[in-house]
Amino acid sequence: MSASGLAMGGAVRPRLRPLQRARRRREGAFGYAMIGASFALIIVFTLLPIAASLGLSFFSWDIISPPRFVGTENYERLAADNHVVNSFVVTLGLAVAIVLLQLVIGMALAVLVQQRRRSWVRGLFRTIYYLPLLASTAAASVFMGYIFNERFGVVNYYLALLGLPDVPWLTSSTGASATIVMVAVWQSVGFTFVLFVAALSSLPRDVLEAVALDGAGPVRTFFSVKLPLISPTVFFASVVNLINAMQLFDQPFIMTSGGPGTSTTTTTMIIYQTAFQNLQFGYGSAISMVLFAVLIAMTGVQFLVARRWVFYS
Amino acid sequence: MSYPEAALSRRTLLKAGGTGLAMAGLASLAACTSAGSGSGSKTLTVAYFGDQKAADAFRKRIEPVVRKLDKSVTVRVNGTSGTDWNVFFAKLLTQIASGSSPDIVSVATEGLQLMASKDLAMPLDDYVKRDIKELKSYFDDVPASLVEAMMFQGHLYELPTDYNAGNMYYNTALLQQAGVAAPTEHWTIDDFHAASTALARNKNTEAYGWVVRLWGSWTSFLYANGGNLLEEGKYPGGSWLWDAAYKGDPSAQGRSGGWKWGDPTANSAEAVEALQYLLEMKRAGLSPSPDVSGGSDLQNLFAAGRVGMAIGGGFWAGGLANAGMKRGSFDVQFFPEWKSQRHLFGASGFAIFQKSDKKDLAWEVVKELSKPSSFDVIFPGNATTPARQSLLTAERYATTGPQNWQVFGKTLTEFPTTAPIPAPPYYNALATALNQRTTQAISSGDVKSALDGLQRDLEAARSSAGS
Incomplete structure (x- = not known):
């Protein structure tokens, strides 16, 4: 133990033998190699494409001819493009509905499952609710498109058996939006549910016992104790779900083609149409950069607002 | 000399990061190589x-x-x-x-x-x-x-x-059950409407089924009504071919260097009337809400006896046979005459x-x-x-049907104004806009407003494409 070590107030490390030192160096190197590899993948597949997209947004490029620099023209055009502006409104509406339902339904399911005493019952429900998340979104959307088809869908078939009229699930603006939200929530609520189950399972038992001794009922316990305690998880779920929902593509693309009209045309669909169908990669990149900025801004707002309601114990 | 836990020199860190980058680079290079066209190979x-x-x-x-x-x-x-x-x-x-x-x-x-x-x-x-x-x-x-x-x-x-021209297929049994005679070569839009009305009395069937797309959709009605989505024109030239390959052929007279699609005309009176007609069919229960689709679902519904009439080309013959329809259970006729009996084809x-x-x-x-x-x-x-x-022979259609297969060839020869679908260089944007605005019209019931929107979309697409 050296005097300098004590003087600095730090813990004094035991002297290591050369073999131990070598082993630790190897372990350290291995750890950094792992971090380096994932960092490299993030650079190659996330940061570089973002940078390339940002650069491309200042060009006009049809993928075949050489790109032509156009300055901020794509951004100026974007602001006056009703289709793009409308797609942001549509996406925001769908995303807010999806996230709210994911949080409410996910929480309700988690609370109900947590109340089951038998562990195998809890396990069974966890599996059932998580299962849709494992299905391919594209395949599930095709399947749901058939189920909700106005003409030959199963849903309308059973409604007809009950003497009810056909519902234009995918051929009216309201119906299509509602169906898209329903399908998106059905498929992704398992993620939120699992997060909430984990959070509710890790609540401190002594606090809950104290609340019970004070005579609080289940509703009061949930809203006054459990919810504040798991508020960091709710916040995390809301941030992640909103980012995902703002990038909604598969369900509207496959089930409604963005229609009727443009009522379910999301911003990612507009990006796809602009870049890959209309061969305007520069303009498509500009739209994607604006979506990127909107997502950052929305996440920033969520973090600011979170200061008022998220409780970190 | 002591070492902090898991501490590494900057050099080692850079080496590790470099290795990771190199691996990722190699992976992406491998991906690029495998996507090669095999240029120069046999x-x-x-x-x-x-x-x-x-x-x-x-x-x-x-x-x-x-x-x-x-x-x-x-x-x-x-x-x-x-x-x-x-x-x-x-x-x-x-x-x-x-x-x-x-x-x-x-x-x-x-x-x-x-x-x-x-x-x-x-x-x-x-x-x-x-x-x-x-x-x-x-x-x-x-x-x-x-x-x-x-x-x-x-x-x-x-x-x-x-090729495939937009002809009208019909289920022979459903027509007979409805007491409707098989359509003749020169049947009209009124005959079509009367047949649809009779077919609609059978609550288990859709009298007329259609899909939202460019080929054989409401666009067939648009052609027969004397309209188009784009102004029709022709490129000059092409005489090198017509003079050499079609000399003396009357059907080649006036042919040119290809179709030139001009200004959008998607909200013309003819277009509004054509789409409005189909919307009225839906309101009257003669036609369901169509899907945006390539048509395979419609073909399956037709083969299942759920649809009385639908637009199809020669490709429907094989499709219906594959779906189990027997020869004689369906047939085909020209598209009905409206202002003309002009067909579209692809x-x-x-x-x-x-x-x-x-x-x-x-x-x-x-x-x-x-x-x-x-x-x-x-x-x-x-x-x-x-x-x-x-x-185009009887032998070809002897197994699959339809019995009236001559319609396929005659569509081109007996109706010389029959023309290809309007597919300009900005076809992709046109197809997207057409699908969106058609579903908008069906959903909202406001055809004029939807087609005004289509007109704007096509003008913007044409301008962007530099046509």
Whole structure:
């Protein structure tokens, strides 16, 4: 133990033998190699494409001819493009509905499952609710498109058996939006549910016992104790779900083609149409950069607002 | 000297990071290499609209055709699936951009001007001029209207192998049950309406079924009503072909260097009336809300006896037979006369890529594929209508039906104003806008407003494309 070590107030490390030192160096190197590899993948597949997209947004490029620099023209055009502006409104509406339902339904399911005493019952429900998340979104959307088809869908078939009229699930603006939200929530609520189950399972038992001794009922316990305690998880779920929902593509693309009209045309669909169908990669990149900025801004707002309601114990 | 736990020198960290980057770089390079087109190899690559299973079956069919020309060549067919041609072209163009250019691509009318205007497909003019004698039997057999549809700015880009015109199919049993006589050649829109009304009394069927797309949708009604989505024009030129291949053929008179699609006319009185007519059909319970689709669901519903009448081309014959319909259980007639009995059609063939380093071989393959002996090899089971009129025979339709198969050929010869679908270089944007605005009209019930929107969309698309 050296005097300098004590003087600095730090813990004094035991002297290591050369073999131990070598082993630790190897372990350290291995750890950094792992971090380096994932960092490299993030650079190659996330940061570089973002940078390339940002650069491309200042060009006009049809993928075949050489790109032509156009300055901020794509951004100026974007602001006056009703289709793009409308797609942001549509996406925001769908995303807010999806996230709210994911949080409410996910929480309700988690609370109900947590109340089951038998562990195998809890396990069974966890599996059932998580299962849709494992299905391919594209395949599930095709399947749901058939189920909700106005003409030959199963849903309308059973409604007809009950003497009810056909519902234009995918051929009216309201119906299509509602169906898209329903399908998106059905498929992704398992993620939120699992997060909430984990959070509710890790609540401190002594606090809950104290609340019970004070005579609080289940509703009061949930809203006054459990919810504040798991508020960091709710916040995390809301941030992640909103980012995902703002990038909604598969369900509207496959089930409604963005229609009727443009009522379910999301911003990612507009990006796809602009870049890959209309061969305007520069303009498509500009739209994607604006979506990127909107997502950052929305996440920033969520973090600011979170200061008022998220409780970190 | 002591070492903090898991501490590393900066050099080691950089080495580790460098290794990771190098690995990722190698992975991406490997991905790029595997996507190569095999340029310079003895592999002829064909881009095909269909899933890979269908593409493999197609390869098995055309490989013997290619091997007849050069035994050392192998054929690779890359299948690309999608709901309609616009999706196929979007994916194909992305493949091309990634350096994976095919030698030959199967292209329908929908994408011809797109391919030609981007210099992706090469004009066949020099080859055709060189082999004009050899091609005499081909041009003698193929209507001029189909060949003209494959021209752009005076150049020929494909030898059409097949086509499909928007005729009207009907379920014979359902018509009989409804007490409706089979439509005659010169039936009118009123006859069609009366037949639909009678069919609609059967609550288990849809009197008239349709889908939202460019070919054979409400656009067939638009053509018969004397309108179009775009102003019709023709490119000058093309006399090098017409004079050499169609000399003295009256059907070739007035033919040009291809269709020139001008200003949008999507909100014309004719267009509004045509779409309004179908909306009224829906309101009257004669027609359901259509889906945005390539039409396979509609064909299945028709085959299941759920639809009384629907627009279909020659490809429906094979499709309905495959779905289990017997010959005689359905038939086909011309599209009914409204202001005229003008039909629309789409043709298809094989284009050669500019970037192909096997152009001569590709041309020989294209010629081989256009021969009568090749048609049933590449399109078995009446999956489409042969461009060669000599192949339209009773024998061909003896198994599948329809009994009134002569309609397919006569649509081109008896109605000389029959024209291809409006597919300008900005076809993809047009298809998207058409689908969106049609569903908007059906959903809102406001046809005029929706078509005004379509007009604006098409004007913007045309302006962006620089047409």
